[in-house]
Amino acid sequence: MAANPHGHGHNYVVEVSLEGERDRVTGMVFDLKELKAILEREIVEPYDHRFLNYEVPPFDREVPTTENIALDIWRRLERRLSGGSAKLHAVRVYETPDLYVDYFGETKCFA
Amino acid sequence: MFRVTRRYEFAASHRLHAAELSEEENRRLYGKCNNPYGHGHNYVVEVSVRGPLEGSTGRAVDTAALDELVRREVVVPFDHKNLNREVAVFSGVVPTSENLGVEICRRLKRNWKQVFPGEWPKLERIRIGETARNIFEVGSDEIE
Numbered sequence: 001m002a003a004n005p006h007g008h009g010h011n012y013v014v015e016v017s018l019e020g021e022r023d024r025v026t027g028m029v030f031d032l033k034e035l036k037a038i039l040e041r042e043i044v045e046p047y048d049h050r051f052l053n054y055e056v057p058p059f060d061r062e063v064p065t066t067e068n069i070a071l072d073i074w075r076r077l078e079r080r081l082s083g084g085s086a087k088l089h090a091v092r093v094y095e096t097p098d099l100y101v102d103y104f105g106e107t108k109c110f111a
Numbered sequence: 112m113f114r115v116t117r118r119y120e121f122a123a124s125h126r127l128h129a130a131e132l133s134e135e136e137n138r139r140l141y142g143k144c145n146n147p148y149g150h151g152h153n154y155v156v157e158v159s160v161r162g163p164l165e166g167s168t169g170r171a172v173d174t175a176a177l178d179e180l181v182r183r184e185v186v187v188p189f190d191h192k193n194l195n196r197e198v199a200v201f202s203g204v205v206p207t208s209e210n211l212g213v214e215i216c217r218r219l220k221r222n223w224k225q226v227f228p229g230e231w232p233k234l235e236r237i238r239i240g241e242t243a244r245n246i247f248e249v250g251s252d253e254i255e
Contacts, residue, residue: 063169067113071164098118099174106112 007051013094014043014073020086030086042076066095070103078105113171114235116159119181121190124151125206128195149193154208155240156185156215162232172232180226184218208241212249215239220251 002008016039020029050056052064062068070093081088094100126149127141137145144150158181162171192198194206204210216237223234234251241247 065169067115067164067171068169070113100116101171102114102116104112104114 007053010095012047012069014039015090015092015094016073016077016088017090017092018081018086019089020084023085030081030084038077038080042080043073066093066099066101067103069093070101074103074105112161112163114159114161115172115174115232116157117174117177117181119156119158119186120153121156121186122151122153123189123192123194124149125194125201126150127205127207129205130203149195152241154189154211156181157236157238157240158219158234159236159238160232161235165231172227176226180219180222184222185215208239208245208247209249212237212239212247213254216249216251216254220254 016035018030018035022029046056052059052069054060056064058072059068070091073093074088074091077091078088089104091103092100093103126146127144128137129140132140158177160172160177164171188198194201194211196202198206198214200214201210204214216234219234219237236251237249239247
């Protein structure tokens with residue numbers, strides 16, 4: 001079914017986890033307002049209501065499996081989150097409530 | 112490395128009653144779960160599998176193959192069954208969700224290589240939701 005030539009859609013749900021120490025002054029690991037803006041700009045804006053195969057690189061070349069989507073989201077976020085003390089820990093992508101993928105980066109194993 | 116998790120459901124009944132304990136001790140220990148007539152749950156089972164991307168498919172696991180394995184080894188034998196009476200292992204083992212998790216893990220491991228003969232993917236974890244509030248996890252490495 002996933003190979004239907006006309007494609008098909010999902011209401012994807014993405015969970016992004018960061019890890020780090022609390023800032024001494026703010027008591028926060030990361031400013032969630034800022035995180036929300038980053039997720040909106042880097043993920044939701046390019047992905048939402050798009051035909052992934054035609055409109056969202058690298059899926060013109062790669063199969064848009066949930067694994068590859070998690071990997072692409074990781075890559076898009078990692079470069080935006082690399083500055084501060086908090087680091088990207090995990091990207092979870094739900095294709096449906098019954099199927100989801102976790103990606104923890106290349107070097108890390110599972111926590 | 113990726114972790115892919117698939118969620119399955121089945122309904123089954125059970126009674127928690129330890130053979131080595133007295134009636135009174137069982138009642139005290141298990142409470143309502145010791146009801147002699149049993150009771151049921153809509154179990155939710157999450158099966159997590161670990162593996163690298165397979166280059167040509169862009170996937171870490173063939174979910175259709177996983178579905179077929181879980182359906183055959185878990186959903187069909189457990190769904191709408193009385194676990195104590197109809198699933199052989201629970202004639203001698205109390206069908207707690209801890210023991211259910213171990214049994215599900217064993218069944219999947221026993222048949223794993225037949226479905227996934229390569230080095231990857233590997234079974235990582237079984238997670239059983241007995242109710243929305245009682246959730247039990249068992250790692251595949253902890254089970255023989």
